[in-house]
Amino acid sequence: MSLDTVKHAAETPDAAQPWKELGLKEDEYARIREILGRRPTGAELAMYSVMWSEHCSYKSSKVHLKQFGEKVPANDAMLVGIGENAGVVDVGQGYAVTFKVESHNHPSYIEPYQGAATGIGGIVRDILAMGARPVAVVDPLRFGAADHPDTKRVLPGVVAGIGGYGNCLGLPNIGGEVVFDACYQGNPLVNAGCIGVMKHEDIHLAQASGPGNKVILYGARTGGDGIGGVSVLASETFESTGPAKRPAVQVGDPFQEKLLIECTLEIFKEKLVAGIQDLGGAGLSCATSELASAGSGGMRVELDTVPLRDSSLSPEEILMSESQERMCAIVEPQHVDRFLEICEKWDVIATVIGEVTDGSQLEIFWHGEQIVDVPPRSVAHDGPVYQRPFARPSWQDALQADDAGKLARPANAAELREQVLKLVASPNQASKAWITDQYDRFVQGNTVLAMPEDAGMIRIDAESNLGVALATDGNGRYAKLDPYTGAQLALAESYRNVAASGAKPLAISDCLNFGSPEDPDVMWQFAEATRGLADGCLELGTPVTGGNVSLYNQTGETAIHPTPVVAVLGVIDDVNRRTPVAFAEEGQLLYLLGDTAEEFGGSAWSEVVHQHLGGLPPKVDLAREKLLAEILISGSRDGMIDAAHDLSDGGLIQAVTESCLRGGKGARLVVPDGLDAFTFLFSESAGRAVVAVPRSEELRFTDMCGARGLPVARIGVVDGEEIEIQGEFSIPLSELRTAHEATIPALLA
Amino acid sequence: MTTRIGVVTFPGTLDDQDALRAVRIAGAEPVSLWHRDKDLHQVDAVVLAGGFSYGDYLRAGAISRFSPVMETLIEQAKAGMPVLGICNGFQILTEAHLLPGAMLRNNHLHFICRDQKLRVENAETAWTSDYSSGQEISVPLKNMDGRYTADERTLDELEAEGRVAFRYLDGNPNGSLRDIAGITNAAGNIVGLMPHPEHAVEPLIGTGRTDGLGFFTSIIKKLVNA
Numbered sequence: 001m002s003l004d005t006v007k008h009a010a011e012t013p014d015a016a017q018p019w020k021e022l023g024l025k026e027d028e029y030a031r032i033r034e035i036l037g038r039r040p041t042g043a044e045l046a047m048y049s050v051m052w053s054e055h056c057s058y059k060s061s062k063v064h065l066k067q068f069g070e071k072v073p074a075n076d077a078m079l080v081g082i083g084e085n086a087g088v089v090d091v092g093q094g095y096a097v098t099f100k101v102e103s104h105n106h107p108s109y110i111e112p113y114q115g116a117a118t119g120i121g122g123i124v125r126d127i128l129a130m131g132a133r134p135v136a137v138v139d140p141l142r143f144g145a146a147d148h149p150d151t152k153r154v155l156p157g158v159v160a161g162i163g164g165y166g167n168c169l170g171l172p173n174i175g176g177e178v179v180f181d182a183c184y185q186g187n188p189l190v191n192a193g194c195i196g197v198m199k200h201e202d203i204h205l206a207q208a209s210g211p212g213n214k215v216i217l218y219g220a221r222t223g224g225d226g227i228g229g230v231s232v233l234a235s236e237t238f239e240s241t242g243p244a245k246r247p248a249v250q251v252g253d254p255f256q257e258k259l260l261i262e263c264t265l266e267i268f269k270e271k272l273v274a275g276i277q278d279l280g281g282a283g284l285s286c287a288t289s290e291l292a293s294a295g296s297g298g299m300r301v302e303l304d305t306v307p308l309r310d311s312s313l314s315p316e317e318i319l320m321s322e323s324q325e326r327m328c329a330i331v332e333p334q335h336v337d338r339f340l341e342i343c344e345k346w347d348v349i350a351t352v353i354g355e356v357t358d359g360s361q362l363e364i365f366w367h368g369e370q371i372v373d374v375p376p377r378s379v380a381h382d383g384p385v386y387q388r389p390f391a392r393p394s395w396q397d398a399l400q401a402d403d404a405g406k407l408a409r410p411a412n413a414a415e416l417r418e419q420v421l422k423l424v425a426s427p428n429q430a431s432k433a434w435i436t437d438q439y440d441r442f443v444q445g446n447t448v449l450a451m452p453e454d455a456g457m458i459r460i461d462a463e464s465n466l467g468v469a470l471a472t473d474g475n476g477r478y479a480k481l482d483p484y485t486g487a488q489l490a491l492a493e494s495y496r497n498v499a500a501s502g503a504k505p506l507a508i509s510d511c512l513n514f515g516s517p518e519d520p521d522v523m524w525q526f527a528e529a530t531r532g533l534a535d536g537c538l539e540l541g542t543p544v545t546g547g548n549v550s551l552y553n554q555t556g557e558t559a560i561h562p563t564p565v566v567a568v569l570g571v572i573d574d575v576n577r578r579t580p581v582a583f584a585e586e587g588q589l590l591y592l593l594g595d596t597a598e599e600f601g602g603s604a605w606s607e608v609v610h611q612h613l614g615g616l617p618p619k620v621d622l623a624r625e626k627l628l629a630e631i632l633i634s635g636s637r638d639g640m641i642d643a644a645h646d647l648s649d650g651g652l653i654q655a656v657t658e659s660c661l662r663g664g665k666g667a668r669l670v671v672p673d674g675l676d677a678f679t680f681l682f683s684e685s686a687g688r689a690v691v692a693v694p695r696s697e698e699l700r701f702t703d704m705c706g707a708r709g710l711p712v713a714r715i716g717v718v719d720g721e722e723i724e725i726q727g728e729f730s731i732p733l734s735e736l737r738t739a740h741e742a743t744i745p746a747l748l749a
Numbered sequence: 750m751t752t753r754i755g756v757v758t759f760p761g762t763l764d765d766q767d768a769l770r771a772v773r774i775a776g777a778e779p780v781s782l783w784h785r786d787k788d789l790h791q792v793d794a795v796v797l798a799g800g801f802s803y804g805d806y807l808r809a810g811a812i813s814r815f816s817p818v819m820e821t822l823i824e825q826a827k828a829g830m831p832v833l834g835i836c837n838g839f840q841i842l843t844e845a846h847l848l849p850g851a852m853l854r855n856n857h858l859h860f861i862c863r864d865q866k867l868r869v870e871n872a873e874t875a876w877t878s879d880y881s882s883g884q885e886i887s888v889p890l891k892n893m894d895g896r897y898t899a900d901e902r903t904l905d906e907l908e909a910e911g912r913v914a915f916r917y918l919d920g921n922p923n924g925s926l927r928d929i930a931g932i933t934n935a936a937g938n939i940v941g942l943m944p945h946p947e948h949a950v951e952p953l954i955g956t957g958r959t960d961g962l963g964f965f966t967s968i969i970k971k972l973v974n975a
Contacts, residue, residue: 255804
């Protein structure tokens with residue numbers, strides 16, 4: 001086939017083009033023709049198709065995401081907001097932290113190992129591109145039913161991929177979640193988050209300014225993997241009859257990425273770059289158009305200089321390739337030699353592929369002939385925006401009317417005991433150590449807390465002991481019952497987890513996993529969830545720094561539960577003051593903080609005992625969450641709390657079981673006045689935590705709670721080798737341990 | 750004069766910063782060594798740190814073993830310079846034939862990261878003299894290819910000569926023959942083990958124990974008293 005040059009395109013306006021196969025709609029293709037005043041060349045069509053895909057352009061979600069920029073709480077910690085590779089917040093002492101959560105859902109279903117591995121690789125490069133050293137990763141994961149045969153294919157592959165890539169990269173994996181639900185059967189959610197640390201002055205942005213500056217592509221060679229990944233995979237529903245899409249999944253090389261990290265950090269240290277961007281979804285199309293668009297506009301690229309793994313690749317394929325472990329830097333001419341020298345030191349291939357021009361067009365040449373001549377902004381930022389119709393689903397009222405309060409409760413103490421054991425052994429509540437033990441949580445030597453703690457915590461300065469904490473949470477069951485409240489519950493839980501570790505919540509990132517935006521039911525869930533999250537962030541004072549939207553998580557007509565996953569970042573001045581979850585010393589007094597009501601809608605109990613999902617999720621009181629967080633943080637700072645565990649899915653008994661097993665000590669509990677044992681143990685009311693207080697601090701602690709108006713009830717003491725609910729039942733720790741720890745290995749090992 | 754302990758960075762080494770920090774906490778001067786540089790910069794001892802040098806491609810440690818820095822290191826180790834190989838460092842030492850045997854993929858085929866209990870079987874090496882023989886310690890273990898293997902004759906020799914330096918307790922995490930977690934050469938200057946003592950040197954970090962600090966204090970005492 002002859003080369004489709006700009007000149008040729010202008011001369012052959014009627015040539016048929018595969019816009020449909022590339023995922024573009026008819027009106028989108030017409031708009032491209034209008035922008036260019038001619039038909040696009042093959043290379044231009046390739047660029048627009050990937051950049052205007054749902055994954056890159058957020059065309060369905062944009063109108064709702066706007067709220068995150070509009071409802072911004074007064075918070076002076078924010079240094080870089082939404083729109084860059086990742087947001088940046090000030091954590092004090094001259095340090096800035098960047099963090100973000102992203103999805104790699106669709107690739108991970110098709111090819112679990114590589115899908116999950118390259119998900120880690122992509123988020124790490126996003127963080128690196130901000131100028132930061134990546135210091136930790138987290139992985140919120142959701143799979144189909146734990147006992148479904150396909151889960152045994154997907155989960156071990158995903159876990160091995162995360163471990164295989166992350167471990168080899170030298171980043172501690174400090175948190176995340178693993179949730180099972182039949183709704184994720186054909187659409188597992190593989191989200192990945194990363195934290196990076198830098199000094200304020202080291203923040204880098206993705207922009208190409210200064211005519212004459214060189215465009216350097218460095219890292220791995222470009223291959224045929226992942227071509228059209230974003231448009232084909234992330235933006236379309238799976239059909240069982242469709243052709244195999246395996247070649248669209250990228251293949252990762254963590255060793256190359258490790259070199260890329262060290263090499264890039266050394267380049268940053270010598271201040272050699274004027275702008276930088278990682279190559280992720282949409283590859284070179286994205287990097288060149290975004291860099292140019294955010295800069296002065298003009299860029300000229302000689303595409304035939306790109307180092308290839310496969311010399312037969314066409315220019316269109318090179319532009320669309322999502323080969324991993326590549327970065328694109330804008331470098332002033334006098335720094336180019338030194339830049340290349342550092343790359344050589346780290347055995348990283350680096351090539352000058354073009355330069356910034358004083359024009360306004362992105363121009364790409366192939367052996368001297370021009371194949372792209374576009375306004376970069378039209379590719380990168382002026383993609384279509386849809387006002388997708390949305391409406392409250394017809395089934396929503398019936399679902400909410402199906403109250404969990406009417407479910408049969410345990411009739412006696414023996415049944416209650418049995419249900420406790422059943423709960424802590426259920427796949428969602430069981431220990432995930434079999435999974436998390438496949439991740440390195442110690443590397444870099446700064447891990448203060450890691451799973452199964454409430455939040456992961458990393459020391460970022462060994463002199464001052466300044467640290468950051470990160471927790472991720474999301475509960476699709478709650479969000480299905482009420483997406484607005486469900487999103488706020490995800491935010492509240494993550495916020496509470498960070499506070500329970502002793503850190504002060506600062507800002508959030510989110511990964512919004514939903515079904516098809518073409519379904520008005522799903523779009524309503526999305527609209528409600530984003531509204532809930534934006535309102536919640538405004539009230540809690542934690543801005544959204546960035547994040548990711550993953551749509552089309554559905555098979556046929558069936559969408560996943562709406563699953564907004566929220567990551568809250570916190571800061572702690574002295575990591576010595578961190579609060580673990582373990583009840584480790586006999587005699588510690590146990591206090592329940594917050595109010596407990598009969599709230600079982602979407603609860604773990606209703607799922608495990610009755611396979612039920614209906615009613616309303618727990619109520620949200622964000623003012624209460626704020627107060628609880630203040631108490632937890634003060635308690636940690638002033639040495640009044642030895643341990644703390646937030647209460648969420650599974651309720652109090654789940655939290656106490658985890659804390660007892662972690663510390664190897666039992667507990668004797670008394671049901672507080674005004675509550676029945678069942679509600680005490682299983683209710684999932686929000687805004688609560690259980691804390692272990694040393695006897696010497698009891699008065700000081702309860703006085704503080706009293707003075708600030710936080711309800712507090714003494715519920716027992718750390719003691720013995722069993723969990724005893726006075727007047728009801730007791731269970732030896734050994735029996736709880738077996739129940740809690742045997743489930744996952746039995747299903748998956 | 751301060752003791753100088755070098756830590757080599759190969760492409761893909763991950764725990765070099767941790768090892769440098771452990772050296773500093775123990776009271777010696779940490780010195781970064783680069784794989785392409787043959788010069789050991791007058792260090793008194795060398796740590797080969799953990800990680801995935803060259804991505805563990807081909808075989809863990811197989812490519813690093815041919816690095817320029819290793820030429821000098823092999824020569825000097827044979828002449829008595831203390832060398833500690835941790836995890837990937839241990840793999841490199843076996844690939845370089847400074848220690849016998851080899852590491853295979855864990856018998857359960859998964860990466861494993863956990864707090865691991867060990868028994869110090871030989872407290873007379875350059876790197877273990879601050880422990881007592883039979884002492885039980887806990888340090889993090891994290892690897893994919895940690896299953897120590899050697900032929901029966903080599904294993905018998907190691908046992909007979911007291912060269913099994915560490916053994917796994919409370920469950921063999923990877924199928925290592927005879928529960929071997931680490932070994933030493935006959936002279937006691939070269940020690941290799943799969944678990945990570947450099948991750949257990951600060952009370953706050955990692956497992957919350959400092960059981961690994963003894964490796965670094967042992968070598969400093971040995972060098973100061975030499």
